[in-house]
Amino acid sequence: MIRIERRLSLKLWVRLCVPLGSLLVAFVIITLLLFLSGVGAWSTYSAMISASITSTSGLSETFVIATPIVLTGLCATMTFRMGIYNIGGEGQLYMGAMAATAVALELHGEPGYVIIIAMSVAAALAGCVWSLIPGLLRAYFSTNEILVSLMLNYVAGYFISYLIFDSRSYWRNLTSAAGQVYPIGKTIPAASWWPAPSLGGVGIPLGLMVAIVLAAVCAVCLRRSTLGFKMRTTAGSVSAARYAGLNVRRLIVVVMLISGALAGIAGAVQVGSASHALDPTGLEQVQYGYAGIIAAALGAFDPIAVFAAGLLLGAINSSGSILVGPSFPIGLTGTIEWIVLFSVISGGFLLNFRVRWRPRASGHKAGLGRGEPTVPSSSEPTPTLAGGIGISKSTQVTERGAR
Amino acid sequence: MTEHLKCADYGPTPSISAGPVLQAVNISKSFPGVLANDQVNFELAKGEIHALLGENGSGKTTFSKMLAGLYTPDSGTIYIDGQPTALPLPRHAHAAGIFLIQQNFSLVERLTVAENIVLGLKEASLSRRKYKALVARIEEDGRRYGLDVEPSAYIWQLSMGERQRVEIIKALYRRARILILDEPTTVLTPQECKQLFAGLKRLASEDTSIIFISHKLPEIFAVCDRVTILRSGKSVTTADVREEGMSPHRLMGMMFGREITLSSKEPAEGDHAEDTLVLDEVTCHNEFGRAVVENVSFTVKKGEIFGITGVSGNGQRELAEVVAGLRRRSSGTVAIAGRTVRSGDPEDAIRAGLSYVPEDRLGTGLVPDLSISDNLVLKNAWAPPYSRFGIVDQRAVKALAVRLISQFGIAGQPQSLVGQLSGGNAQKVLLARELTSEPKVLMAGTPTRGLDVSATDVVRRLLIEAAKSEIGVLLISEDLDEVLELCDRIGVMYKGKIVGIVDRRLATPDSLGLMMTGMTA
């Protein structure tokens, strides 16, 4: 009979094969989907690859799109690791974009690098403010941060729409001919456009380099720093963290601030490298904040893997935006990403369990210890192996008692 | 081994008839990495009370869960009334009349007694007429066996003893013929114990067969007819309790293959030691506004082991949390090593010199997802020498882990996950950490619960050694044996108050038992 048992150890080959296998399964499903909707699968794939990876302009565009996704992916990773689900990356990105645009417009005339740094700082701060709200509410009132951060996404979205569409605000372009006809945002000065130095014909955006650095910093932080240790402890058991003297509330706020800053910088990158203005419609269409969450889940909440997943999603998105048309419907991008994500999450099951073919009724003697299982005999969820996709133990951080 | 529960002998069960009602032949069950039951043989006669005796980890609970349909044996057969019966699911066991009452009851707290009793029954209906019939039946069974419960009460309102009664009534309502009770007396006062035993005898005399799982010998002698001993997953022997020459000592010899004496402490002489932990009129309320700890005052001296005992659920856990700073106190003061500590501030308590081995080993004291070395350094990881400029010094952490693993004999590598260690090993990790942080006060909450004998002995010895090194030890335990063998003075808690503090030399199990029900000595 087939038995499903929990894994006791995770060998490296399993850890690599399972995600790759999931991608393979996703590939098959997507091919099927394309076939069913009457679109040539192979032509679609080759078009996607040439649009996003093999052509130099395509690759440049991929990098531009991937960068904010990586950053919002890091935003999600830093909090999800602790069992705090900040899904407000989208809204934090919007606020960052708003702040960055304002700074860029205001500092007209200053040297480029000054403006760029100021944009980043302002954007990070704006993102922080927006993530501070759910953070504080979560830390001190135990309010569900999922819902609060999510609601704030919509509030932020409507706010920036208001700035461009329904007000005569600083951000709005009221002078140009186009701006008289239809509300658009002011373009930021050319000096503040983020450079993308060319490497063999492919433009490497400044934002991407920043993202690489930030991903490395996050990785080091999680694995080696004191803060990362505190986060691991809290993720494992809140009561243990408090028992050890940690100020869990402050930790939650700090992590949320970091997370918001990352998403804010994503907003700055988007403004500086792509839209060069505050463009609510565009931002709401690409939904980089949510794409970041997908990247984080694909990367199993490990910053380096999230970086890679971000690049993959960037490639998919970029080919999507280039190819959009009758044979490439607008929802295809999201659907592909979704199938990939679902396959990988399902594959995560195999990381924690293994399927065994066990012949009936033969006692298992060799090499087994004696005594009761180490798991307490009530059905407590046994601790999962860290690193499985979608951290299987529902790590809902709950507060009670003093402080 | 002391007989702390002088339960009166209830005499042999009158109507044990021939032909076993249940028979388990060569039952084996393994889990990943562990062989829990190895060719266990067991037989239960109709109308008998049969004990299943074994220390923690011997396989008793696994076996009982198989009889109850919660696990499926890997091999072997179960016979009910002579017929081989498969029990893949709980409802099959229920159909066969087998009912298990686990240590953590299968009761849904937010539902009422009546709702819990009909939970899972196909014929259950919430119509008025049926409900009245149900209530009538509950009350009738309650009167008959001395198991009164209030049908419309919510489970969360009931004490542990009352909840146990609900479980038994629930079994009876489902026409249970075979009752399995897993360590039923851990949550009862000595008085409730007596009531339970009287009820069980009554049930047995009416042809209900009972399997009584326990590791406490005096109880087995008080109420059981036969006893089967499990050791390391195997059924060692079955003995008749009433047989000539049978005694707790002989049984213990059969349990372990040898006589075991657990370490105990000589009572400390004299009063000259200084106070190291002082509680003064400490009160604390829970989220419903009830006082769970009320005006508790006591002191622990250097080098002394002070015990707090009582039936679990009378405020001991909350008291420990208040001392450790994990729970705010409403009034009163706690002073550690002469310094008053702030309410609700665990870090302050740690700095003042408190080490706490919590009852909730794997949830509060240790983080199961982290490694041994991470857990060992848990409390000091945020400061030098283990952490500088925000980066953790991995080498220093590993060095500490290697040192403590060898010093305390922990079976595992520094990088092994604590969640996968056995109970005894995990407790060693916890104690290793707490004892080596040079505390002034060590507070331990039920430190030996769920541990096998050798691990229990290690823990006891560590506590005694701690006391010898001039640390004040506060031991919170429901195990009267343990408290009487280790502590110098003993305080009894009842409903959040300290009912009395006795010197160990003057304390007896009876006097303590009386205080545990609220009557002052």
Add this chain to the structure above:
Amino acid sequence: MSSSIEVSLVVSGLTYGAPLVLAGTGELLNERGGVMNLGVDGMMLVGAATGFWTALTLPGPSWFVLLVASIAAGAAGALMAALFGVVCISWHANQIVTGLALAIGGGTLGLSSYLASVGNLAGTAPRHIFNPIDLFGLHGLPGVGPVLFHENLIVYLSWIATAGTAFYLYRTRSGLFLRAVGEDPAAADAMGVNVVRYRYAHTILGGFMAGLGGASYTLALIPSWTNGLTAGLGFIVIGLVILSLWNPLLLFGGAFLFGVVINLGYVLDTRGVTVPPEFFAALPYVAAIATLVLLRGGARRSGGPQALGRPYSRVG
């Protein structure tokens, strides 16, 4: 038929609250069983698209098309929920992440838009929609008339859903077992209740209701299609379930209030109060946050099922 501002507010509350009630009762039952499905948003959108598509392409009399369209919408939601169920109930994946994946995947950039493109839904006029029906001919009664007797079928469905859920939960055996499963699956399991089956059943039901709720928009309230039509409402539904303390009657009340708020903008507009439309669009979300804070709406405290969000397995 005369209508005053109060009556029109009440009507709009009932009407715009109805989809929230439909999706909400589904999610409420889902969560009562201990499973938290954050993917309601995605399921609603996919249901909306599916319903609209069916209504556009299926030939036949109006009542028949609408019936099939509604069922199709529900089925689409149920399918997605079934997928969620397998991944989370059987394979113990993290419910939060999976639910979000479902929401995003079915959302504006995902499946619903894909279906819309394939089916050419955008900008197409509907062929069949639910119109308000006149019940017993009593719609002429002042005040009460329009409210009670001249509503859309969707609205009546929402009433049935509310009452049905309340009855089911508190007065039937099945509802009792469901509550037990959500509070303490181990205890329920030991008593012979099939925890897995109950969870699957109610998760799939939740998906069906979410799909139906989504279709309420494209088949009745806003009978057209734009990508992301109901985006964000699914999350309001989840918030409502928590705020209602998992009580169907409170859920109805909350949904009604949200229906009112959503329309407050238009109503005030007709009275000459000009406020930027974004303000009113954002108002429900701000209100949701405020209410969450005020009611200290943590997910598992204050009355939530104890086992919510935690996978269950019987060891061994």
